[in-house]
Amino acid sequence: MTPAFATVPSLAMQAIGLTKHYGQVVAMDGADFELARGEILAVVGDNGAGKSTLIKALAGALIPDSGQIYLDGEPVRFSSPLDARLAGVETVYQELAVATQLDIAQNMFLGREVRKPGVLGAFLWQLDKKRMRQQAAEQMHSLGVRVQSIRQTIETLSGGQRQAVAVARAAAWAARL
Amino acid sequence: MGTRELLGRVRMQDPEMTVATAPRSDSDKEAAAAVATPPTSPRQQTLSLFAYPIMGPLFALTVIFVTFSLTTSTFMNAGNMSLIAQQSVVTGTLALGQTLIILVSGIDLADGAIMVLGTVVAGSIASHSDAALAMALGFVACVVAASINGLVIARFRLPPFIATLGMFTIIAAAARLYSQSRSFPVTSDLLSVLGSGPEFGKVVVTYGTMLWVALTLVLGYALNETPWGVRVYAIGNSPIAARLNGVNVRRVVFSAYALAGVLYAFAAWQALGRTPIADPSGYQLANLDSITAVVIGGTSLFGGRGGVAGTFIGTLIVVALKNGLTQAGIDSLYQQIATGALVMLAVGADQHLGRGHRA
Numbered sequence: 001m002t003p004a005f006a007t008v009p010s011l012a013m014q015a016i017g018l019t020k021h022y023g024q025v026v027a028m029d030g031a032d033f034e035l036a037r038g039e040i041l042a043v044v045g046d047n048g049a050g051k052s053t054l055i056k057a058l059a060g061a062l063i064p065d066s067g068q069i070y071l072d073g074e075p076v077r078f079s080s081p082l083d084a085r086l087a088g089v090e091t092v093y094q095e096l097a098v099a100t101q102l103d104i105a106q107n108m109f110l111g112r113e114v115r116k117p118g119v120l121g122a123f124l125w126q127l128d129k130k131r132m133r134q135q136a137a138e139q140m141h142s143l144g145v146r147v148q149s150i151r152q153t154i155e156t157l158s159g160g161q162r163q164a165v166a167v168a169r170a171a172a173w174a175a176r177l
Numbered sequence: 178m179g180t181r182e183l184l185g186r187v188r189m190q191d192p193e194m195t196v197a198t199a200p201r202s203d204s205d206k207e208a209a210a211a212v213a214t215p216p217t218s219p220r221q222q223t224l225s226l227f228a229y230p231i232m233g234p235l236f237a238l239t240v241i242f243v244t245f246s247l248t249t250s251t252f253m254n255a256g257n258m259s260l261i262a263q264q265s266v267v268t269g270t271l272a273l274g275q276t277l278i279i280l281v282s283g284i285d286l287a288d289g290a291i292m293v294l295g296t297v298v299a300g301s302i303a304s305h306s307d308a309a310l311a312m313a314l315g316f317v318a319c320v321v322a323a324s325i326n327g328l329v330i331a332r333f334r335l336p337p338f339i340a341t342l343g344m345f346t347i348i349a350a351a352a353r354l355y356s357q358s359r360s361f362p363v364t365s366d367l368l369s370v371l372g373s374g375p376e377f378g379k380v381v382v383t384y385g386t387m388l389w390v391a392l393t394l395v396l397g398y399a400l401n402e403t404p405w406g407v408r409v410y411a412i413g414n415s416p417i418a419a420r421l422n423g424v425n426v427r428r429v430v431f432s433a434y435a436l437a438g439v440l441y442a443f444a445a446w447q448a449l450g451r452t453p454i455a456d457p458s459g460y461q462l463a464n465l466d467s468i469t470a471v472v473i474g475g476t477s478l479f480g481g482r483g484g485v486a487g488t489f490i491g492t493l494i495v496v497a498l499k500n501g502l503t504q505a506g507i508d509s510l511y512q513q514i515a516t517g518a519l520v521m522l523a524v525g526a527d528q529h530l531g532r533g534h535r536a
Contacts, residue, residue, distance in 0.1 A: 061421060082423035097421035099414040101481050102407070110411055111423035113404035125403040 011073065012037045013089075018057050018067035020050075027053040028064070059091035060084030082111070090170040098166055100155040104147060105129070105136035107154060108169045139172045140164070230475040230483065233526070234490040237473070237519075241494060245501035252504045255380040261493065261500050266371070266385040267292075267451055269492035270444035271463055272470040273396055274323075274437030276488045279471055280400070280413045281433045282480030283337035287326060287344040288441055289463025293456075294352040295319040295445030299368060300361035300455025308365035316442040322348055323438025324431070331430040345464065352457040360456035363449050371450025385450045390489075392443060397485045409433060413480030469516060470495050473523045494519070 015033035019026075028050040035041050043051045056062045058069065060078030069076050071087055078084040084091070098107050109132045115121030116128045137150045145164040147157065154162055246253035271288050278285045299315030326344050329335045363369050371385035400406035408429045411419040420426050449455065474491025476483025495516060502512045 080423070081421050082425070085423050091421075093421055097415075097418040099411040099418045099481075101414040102411055106407055106411075107422075110407065110419065113407055115404065124398075125405065127402055127404060127407070129402075 011035065011070070012039070013058065014070040014073075015054075015058060016068050016070075018054065018064045018069070020053050020057065020062065020064050028057070031067070033058065055091065058084070059089060059093075061091070061093075085111075085173070090173050092163075092166050092170045098154045098162055101153055103151045103153050104140070104157075104165055105133040105150050107165055108132070108136045108139065108172060112173070135172075136168075139168050143168050143171065231487050231490065234473060234475050234487055234494060238490055238494050238497065241497050241501060245497070245504060249501065249504040252501050255378070257500070257504070259380045259382065259386075261496055262386040262389075263372075263381075263383055263451065264500060265492050265496045266383070266389045266447045267444055267460070268463065268466045268470055268495065269389050269489065270392060270440055270447050271467040272474075272488045272492050273392055273485055274440035274444070275467040275471045276474075276476055276483065276485050277396070277400075277409070277433045277437050277440075278337070279468075279476050279478060280409050280480055280483060281430050282413050282416070283330060283430070283433070284341065284468065284478070285323075285326065285434075285437060286338070286341040286464050287322070287348055288437070288444075288467055289460045290345050290348040290352065291319050291322045291438065291441045292444045292448060292463060293460050294322060294348050294355075295442050296448050296455040296459075297352045297356045297361070297457050299445065299449065300363050301356055303363060303365045303368055304361050308367040311365070312368060312446070315445055316439070319442035319445060320435060320438040323441060324435045327431040327434025327438075330434065331427040349457075349461075356455075356457045358457060360454050360459075363453040363455060368446070368449045369453040371447050372453070373450075383450070385447050388443065388447070392440065393485050393489045396440075400484055405429065405432070410481050413477075413482070415481075466495065469520050472527070473519055475523070475527075477527050478524065479527070 011034055013033070013035040015031065018028055018031040018033070020028040031050065031054050033054065043054060045051050053062070057064045057067075060081045060083050063079055069078065071089070076083075076087055078087070078089075081091070099110065102110065114128045114132050114135075116126045120126040121128065133150045140147060140150065143164065145161065145168060147161060154165065157165070242253070251257060271292060275285055275288055295315040295318050298318040299311045301311075302314055303311035322344065326337075326341055329340045330337050371388060372383055374381050374383035374386070376382075400409060408419065408424045411422070411424060412426055412429055416426050419429075448460065452459075470492040471483070471488050472478060472491070473494050474483065474487030474489070476487055476491075498515055498519070499509075499512050502515065503509070
């Protein structure tokens with residue numbers, strides 16, 4: 001082993017003993033999870049094995065009944081997707097979680113819209129549409145996704161393009177994983 | 178999660194997705210991500226027409242104006258236009274609040290009752306106390322009542338139809354109990370000021386009309402130019418997607434109802450300007466009128482689609498139709514039939530287009 005790799009790779013995310021019940025149904029029973037920095041991990045299993053439940057718990061979309069999640073060794077508690085997101089965890093959901101009647105730029109910035117600088121943004125809350133569209137276009141371009149216009153609504157896109165928007169959004173914002 | 182890896186898989190799965198090779202023009206940033214070949218399928222064309230949902234209502238309004246201008250001699254003149262505007266302000270202001278609520282996939286059957294409560298509170302207090310205080314308390318009454326709706330719907334997840342139906346009867350009864358079923362003539366200048374305004378020649382442009390236009394513009398700004406507005410549309414479109422994107426759905430839904438309450442308070446003020454009597458049994462069909470105006474204006478009952486510009490036109494359609502049929506000497510019952518048919522047409526169009534889109 002070279003000196004550069006001598007240190008134990010720190011765990012980017014770790015979960016211990018995650019449990020989730022839906023009434024009588026046990027969706028997840030003491031699941032442990034470890035993800036190293038830079039690692040790509042696939043979670044595999046049968047239908048109903050609890051893959052989605054695990055991911056949702058890690059993404060803050062549901063609150064586990066018990067267990068503990070650690071980010072970079074720090075214990076965290078996500079009570080909403082926003083919490084997870086603020087901690088730098090981005091998720092591409094199965095159902096993609098895009099608002100079909102909003103355009104691409106609006107979807108990429110949904111929940112963290114950019115306001116104009118100065119008085120217009122601070123007091124009138126005016127959106128900086130131009131900047132958001134520009135950044136969204138750059139993001140889509142850098143990921144090699146082509147669409148007619150960044151102002152197209154999601155409902156006019158193909159399934160693959162929709163997926164790309166969801167992925168582009170996660171990639172654009174992901175601070176940690 | 179390895180987003181890059183995911184993207185790689187996505188790219189392989191979808192052959193449509195290739196690296197953009199469109200020529201980059203520095204002048205047009207959007208072109209950087211766009212491709213120079215826009216396919217024009219029939220579906221695409223329907224969609225581009227649909228991108229301007231205001232065109233349908235605008236067309237209907239034009240037809241109404243042209244028809245009555247040709248068939249009656251009294252419709253098309255400045256005086257009658259001023260009258261149409263004055264007849265529009267109460268329903269129009271209520272409908273602005275209703276639009277907000279329908280945009281977040283709700284409905285408010287209590288808006289008229291809340292407005293009437295506002296007029297009664299303001300009217301009764303003004304009869305023995307300061308008019309400014311009366312108006313302030315009337316505003317408070319409207320906002321509190323509407324916020325209760327917002328609370329039970331956003332926090333306790335009652336279906337909006339049921340929650341506001343309950344509030345409708347509760348508020349209507351409360352207004353009567355509070356006033357002991359009396360009505361209060363309003364003599365205060367402050368409370369009735371919206372019925373007056375500067376005259377141009379013989380035509381009055383009332384302050385109420387100006388307020389209605391101003392409120393429409395302010396709300397249009399809030400819906401189209403602020404983060405809050407984007408979230409309102411996102412929630413109406415897909416509350417789950419909004420939540421997963423970190424939008425506090427409960428808070429935004431509550432804010433829509435509470436803000437609607439402010440608009441109902443303005444509607445109460447408009448009502449006192451129009452008829453300076455606070456009558457607890459007045460405006461009983463105002464809720465349906467407001468919903469009619471919103472729906473005819475092209476806002477989808479599914480939520481997430483439409484806006485206040487459409488509602489403004491929708492209100493004018495309802496009022497101009499009634500006004501014109503009256504000028505033409507047609508029985509008011511036929512007017513109601515015409516309005517009802519228009520609503521069904523508008524909802525039918527919405528249903529049809531909405532379903533096509535969801536497919």
